[in-house]
Amino acid sequence: MNERSPGRPGERTLQQWVVLALGVAALAAGCVAAGLWQWSKHETRSAAIDVVEENYGSAPVPLEELLPRPGSTVAAGDVWRPVEVRGEYVTDATVLLRNRPVDSQPSFHVLVPFRTESGGVLVVNRGWVPYSGGTAAPTTVPEPPSGVVVDIVVRLRADEAAASNGAPPGQVQAIHVDQVLAAGPDGSAWADATAYDAYGSLVSEDPAPQDSPYDLPRPDTSPGSHLSYAFQWWVFAVGGVAGVLVMLSRERRERTVMELGGLAHPFEDAPEDPEGGAAADPGGRGRRGRRGGGRPSAEDVEDSLIDARARR
Numbered sequence: 116m117n118e119r120s121p122g123r124p125g126e127r128t129l130q131q132w133v134v135l136a137l138g139v140a141a142l143a144a145g146c147v148a149a150g151l152w153q154w155s156k157h158e159t160r161s162a163a164i165d166v167v168e169e170n171y172g173s174a175p176v177p178l179e180e181l182l183p184r185p186g187s188t189v190a191a192g193d194v195w196r197p198v199e200v201r202g203e204y205v206t207d208a209t210v211l212l213r214n215r216p217v218d219s220q221p222s223f224h225v226l227v228p229f230r231t232e233s234g235g236v237l238v239v240n241r242g243w244v245p246y247s248g249g250t251a252a253p254t255t256v257p258e259p260p261s262g263v264v265v266d267i268v269v270r271l272r273a274d275e276a277a278a279s280n281g282a283p284p285g286q287v288q289a290i291h292v293d294q295v296l297a298a299g300p301d302g303s304a305w306a307d308a309t310a311y312d313a314y315g316s317l318v319s320e321d322p323a324p325q326d327s328p329y330d331l332p333r334p335d336t337s338p339g340s341h342l343s344y345a346f347q348w349w350v351f352a353v354g355g356v357a358g359v360l361v362m363l364s365r366e367r368r369e370r371t372v373m374e375l376g377g378l379a380h381p382f383e384d385a386p387e388d389p390e391g392g393a394a395a396d397p398g399g400r401g402r403r404g405r406r407g408g409g410r411p412s413a414e415d416v417e418d419s420l421i422d423a424r425a426r427r
Contacts, residue, residue, distance in 0.1 A: 171270070197270065213283075242317060
């Protein structure tokens with residue numbers, strides 16, 4: 116006898132159905148939650164892409180229009196907006212950002228504080244230089260215009276979270292303004308209370324230096340796979356529930372056939388008569404459910420039910 120049931124063959128007990136239902140419910144809930152998480156990632160990514168597409172190519176505005184005073188933070192809707200700034204680079208406070216690849220190429224980013232005419236300090240990412248294998252720092256770093264008034268255009272970026280891992284002297288692991296200024300040879304005391312809580316990605320310099328780092332790449336605006344992953348998780352949830360319903364429907368149909376046909380099983384072999392044929396089975400349908408050794412088809416179920424009623 117089938118281990119699933121002490122009664123009819125192949126029939127599950129109530130306890131087995133409860134365990135199965137709880138398992139499928141937990142699986143479906145997990146799939147739905149995973150889909151919602153992927154959906155939230157898609158929404159966040161879409162919002163970031165909208166900001167880039169709206170701001171990246173817009174006309175520059177004065178820095179004070181978006182960052183009115185030192186300590187100001189850039190609003191989420193103003194990230195990537197170009198601003199114009201006049202002042203001079205503090206070349207001696209140059210710091211390198213490490214472990215920030217560009218197009219999969221290992222590189223260092225060149226971070227230089229810029230003192231504005233109004234007295235504020237804005238950290239500027241001037242671009243990147245290639246990583247020289249086996250060295251802790253690039254062999255050469257192009258210097259900005261020094262000792263002269265410079266007009267620059269930068270795209271505003273939000274201050275990054277502070278890095279918890281260390282870096283060699285003169286280098287940082289994140290563009291966190293306080294850490295960048297502190298990593299300079301003289302520390303951050305010279306810029307105390309004058310730094311903006313944001314940084315700029317360089318677009319242009321006037322006058323232009325003789326040599327410059329490589330330009331920063333345009334931000335990636337591909338939506339990624341979060342939306343397709345969300346739908347995949349939801350399909351898994353629906354499939355699990357649907358599978359249980361199909362199993363329940365199949366067992367109910369088989370039980371109905373057995374009850375109406377008066378048989379221990381609707382596909383038991385009919386007894387053979389002495390002539391060698393199947394008794395009360397002129398059409399030979401009594402054995403159709405055994406054909407191929409697989410599960411009977413819907414047609415086999417109907418034929419068996421008709422034969423069972425005819426033998427009454």
